[in-house]
Amino acid sequence: MGGLDNGNEARKLFxxxxxxxxxxxxxxxxxxEKVMQYAQGLPLALTVLGSSLKDQTVLQWEGALDQYKQIPDEKIQSVLQVSYDGLTVNEKNMFLDIACFFKGELSADVMKIFESCNFYPKVGISRLIDKCLITVGFHIGMHDLLQDMGREIVQKESKEPGARSRLWSYEDICHVLVENTELVIFKMYEGRIKEIISGQFKNLTKMKFSNCKFLTEILDLSSxxxxxxxxxxxxxxxxxxxDSVGLLDKLVGLQLYGCPNVKRFPRRLKLRSLRYLKxxxxSKLEDFSQIKCKMxxxxxxDLCGTQIKEWASSNIGYLTPTLRSLSLEPSIHLSQNQKEFCLSDYPIRLIAKVEWNSHFKRCFTGIEHLLLTGGGINLAHLLIGIPHMRDLKSLSLQNPTNLAIDEIYSSIGYFTGLEKLQLRARPIFNNSYLDGFSFYCSSTLQExxxxxxxxxxxxxxxxxxxxLRILTLFSCNKLQEILHLPPNIQELDAHDCFSLERCPEVSTKFTFYTCDLRELRWIDLNRCKKLDANIGSQVPDPSFVEEHI
Structure with a gap:
């Protein structure tokens, strides 16, 4: 459905x-010339418009063009919509979002937004390009007629603007905000709004504001x-x-991210329905709320990237065994008060001493995923002191200290159900650690x-x-050889291992297209220069996928 590159061909066809x-x-x-500008070389538009304007006067042409700009021609729309109807739900959503909001926007920004919506744009955008519904360069492009079609699809959803999935016209937005009709979902991207004021939107279930650089306050949302x-x-x-945000009884998800100047957050949280808090x-948020009901x-x-230093011990009693994921980040501004329980380098510390056998243990009961950055001995005490850590499936330690990793190793027997283990940027690593992990986790660890x-x-x-299916070893600068691999390994990532010289299984795979690792499907050995030289010239590319193995 691409346009005619040659302007003369377009003029001739019309x-x-x-x-x-x-x-x-x-x-x-x-x-x-106005018709040429409107059709933009699209053969279908040139054909339909030419046929419909045949034998009409100049004034009739002018009137028809004005009408097309307001109400697209039905014949053109019906043909264009054939391509749209063949899209998946995610692809349709991306097409309509581009038609309504993102035409002409930076491609990288649009991709980021679609990824955050779980639209899988790396696949979907390619499909839209293949169907000639959009163009992608530095900016997202779309033919005017395709944009008209997309907006017409949205407008046909309802006569009432507040019941439509998307609003882009100033008049419709003002109508919905002033008349307060049937608005259920409200999203704004790069809006010039300064304050969020709810009005009386009792039917509103979702609000999302992104890249609104003029927004300074979220006011009363109690209605x-x-x-x-x-x-x-x-x-x-x-x-x-x-503060009213902390009292919304039906709120399931509360997310603030990438807002570096937020300083004031609700002082109290009474959110009985909340499932995730991000x-x-x-980076300027220092105070965390007091939890006032059972969560x-x-x-x-997820509190990563904040400056929150204190967490009232009363909060612990309101956290329950349903908690599955806890993400914290180190802070350099902690006071080391030995009379208070402290997660060492972590910004969360409990005000007043907490008994290990009371609320604190119960808040981690049944936890499955834990990500912590930094850490000293109290991290290990946390994990060792909670027997229900046997439910832990995923443990990620970013930049752990030597002391922390030693304590974790000594407590590895508690993690009998561990499926995923990440120990990144470890300053000292002893193979005995892996021996210990293999003794307790060899039958469960997958990554x-x-x-x-x-x-x-x-x-x-x-x-x-x-x-074990996935083994990741990238940027291990001292790694010299990979002689032993799990028997059912599927993916091996060892790129940027500059000292790596030997990997016999890989050499065999390259040379004879066979090896004992029958499940091996993907290997990345990019920039392992010493290994390249040892494997030999028969290796076309150190990064290869299933079809090359």
Whole structure:
């Protein structure tokens, strides 16, 4: 459905249908150029418009063009919509979003937004390009007629603007905000709004504001009694979130991320329905709320990138065994008060001493995923002191200290159900650690990430990890050889291992297209220059996928 590159071809095609000759009639030159601009070389548009305007006067042409700009021609729309109807749900959503909001926007920004919506744009955008529905360069492009079609599809959803999935016209937005009709979902990207004021939107269930650089406050939302999701993303000048947000009884998701100037967050949280709380990269946020009710549905807390230093011990009693994911980040501004329980380098510390056998243990009961950055001995005490850590499936330690890793190793026997282990940027690594992990986790561990560690070689005990499918070793600068691999390994990532010289299984695979690792499907050995030289010239590319193995 691409346009005609040659302007003469477009003029000829239209003239043949409008005038039954290759050139326009005298007196039609000015309006003819307007039609050319409107059709933008699209053959379908040129054909339909030429046929419909045949034998019409110049004034009739002018009137028809004005009408097309307001109400697209039905014949053109019906043909164009055939391509749209063949799209998946995610592809349709991306097409309509581009038609309504993102035409002409930076491609990278649009891709980021679609990824955050779980639209899988790397696949979907390619499909839209293949169907000639969009063009992608530095900016996202779309033919005017295709944009008209997309917006017409949205407008046909309902006569009432508030019941439509998308609003883009100033008049419709004002109508919905003033008349307060049937608005259920409200999203704004790069809007010029300064304050979020709810009005009386009792039917509103979702609000999302992204890249609204003029937004400074979220005011009283108490009238939004049915609000289930509030997302504020990359609003760089947002400073305050009103206390009423902490009292929305039906709120399921509360997310603030990339808002570096937020300083005031609700002082109290009474959110019985909350399932996930994300305060990510809000670098000026120092105070966390007091929890005032049982969070029986809360599954995820992410406080990475904040400056929160204190967490009232009363909060612990309101966290329940449903918590599955806890993400914290180190802070350099902690006081080391030995009379208070402290997660060492972590910004969360409990005000007043907490008994290990009371609320604190219970808040981690049944936790499955834990990501922590930095860490000293109290991290290990946390893990060792909670017997229900046997439910832990995923443990990620970013930049752990030597002391922390030693304590974790001594407690590895508690993690009998561990499926994913990540120990990145470890300053010292002893193969005995892997031997210990293999003894307790060999029958459960599926993913192991030792990237940026100083490991020199993999021990023979690696072969005992019978369920390990993914092994990640990138940027292990001291790694010299990979002699032992799990028997059912599927993916191996060892790129940027500059000292790597030997990997016999890979050499065999390259040379004879066979080896004992029958499940091996993907290997990345990019920039392992010493290994390249040893494998030999028969290797076309150190990064290859299933079809090359």
């Amino acid at each position: 003239s043949l249908h409008a005038f039954e000759k290759e050139e326009p009639l005298d007196g039609y030159a000015e309006v003819f 939004c009694s049915n609000l289930e999701e509030l997302v504020i993303a990359w609003c760089e000048n947002l400073v305050e979130v009103h 305060l990510l990269d809000c 029986e549905l809360l599954r995820s807390i 192991l990430d030792l990237s940026r560690s100083v490991i020199v070689e993999l021990p023979p005990s690696m072969k005992s990890f019978v369920k």
